[in-house]
């Protein structure tokens with residue numbers, strides 16, 4: 473705490489992992505040697521830089537840019553770039569820390585990193601967004617590379633922004649590899665990458681339900697958020713026969729008792745991805761009820777998929793969901809449930825998957841994009857989707873292996889944390905004190 477003042481999100485993420493791995497380390501004391509834990513809590517490198525750019529009125533704007541290169545123990549740093557006014561060192565350090573364990577869980581050779589800026593893309597013209605992206609990577613490009621650090625998208629950074637950044641990196645580096653994942657299909661992107669985080673979250677929920685003899689088919693599902701992860705979580709949940717009754721954004725929640733249809737999802741995608749509009753606009757267009765200023769967690773559902781942002785579901789929300797009979801919670805976002813909310817779910821026996829397990833499909837598919845780029849090949853949709861499903865099954869299996877409690881039930885929190893930790897720690901021990 474003294475080493476990281478004013479970094480509550482980072483401390484929250486560290487506390488959650490430490491609580492899980494401590495009993496394991498007590499049984500396997502070699503992991504307490506060689507300063508392993510102290511080293512694991514300290515990012516290998518944290519880069520902070522000025523981003524100056526000119527807005528449409530000709531005024532100079534200054535934002536802050538970051539890249540946290542947390543761990544390269546098992547491969548090049550890998551993790552997204554977030555553009556949101558809330559971005560700060562604490563949030564990016566928590567995300568890079570989580571990413572390190574998540575990437576280990578995918579079984580692919582990727583270290584952990586995260587970056588971003590406090591730039592707010594809302595209300596900015598396409599020209600302003602492009603100039604900001606170019607200014608941002610004109611510093612970042614010297615720190616990244618396909619064998620060093622491979623960024624991708626996150627909140628506020630979708631295909632359009634990745635394209636702008638990749639294009640500028642190509643120009644500056646005189647290399648065609650463009651470094652980023654989540655690229656457009658014509659220049660090295662992978663099929664299924666846009667869908668992967670949302671699909672993977674639903675695949676993981678299905679695995680948890682299947683393990684207890686159930687299925688998502690016919691269940692009521694609440695999704696929060698309405699961005700990349702939320703949209704494809706809605707799509708896959710619908711395809712699996714679930715009834716999705718909510719989506720949201722920071723303005724409020726759309727509640728639709730009739731459930732989503734492919735036609736309604738197309739409207740949501742049009743509003744969010746092309747018009748850069750709000751969930752309120754979407755609700756108006758499809759005739760759903762919009763409730764301003766509330767989150768989706770008071771709507772009775774069987775399955776909750778938080779897909780917006782960190783700490784968007786607190787202990788009261790969790791208690792309300794439990795009271796209404798929720799059986800499964802799979803996180804599409806990173807750390808959307810507060811530590812207290814997680815305790816409520818776990819003590820009520822809800823199947824609860826932390827983001828580092830259930831949303832790992834996105835980065836896993838980024839790993840598959842890197843493989844395709846390295847081989848100069850493109851796999852089909854079916855091929856990538858099959859690999860994604862196999863990876864999500866593998867993560868579920870790892871959680872069972874490391875998360876089984878004495879009474880036979882499973883803590884997916886402990887399972888994911890310990891499984892990720894063991895892989896990273898073994899690599900660090902093998903590589904000596906560096």
Ligand code: NDP
Pocket residue numbers: 556558625626627628629630669697698699700701702720721722723779780781782784804805806831832834835
């Ligand atoms: P998008 O920018 O596409 O969508 C973000 C959504 O979350 C929007 O609906 C946004 O609403 C909402 N949101 C963001 N910040 C807040 C906030 N402070 N309060 C309330 N709502 C908020 O991002 P993604 O879908 O890509 O990311 C969503 C989550 O998933 C993040 O936690 C991200 O780290 C995680 N994730 C993403 C992956 C990916 O592949 N994209 C991979 C793994 C995890 P509004 O428009 O009102 O801000």
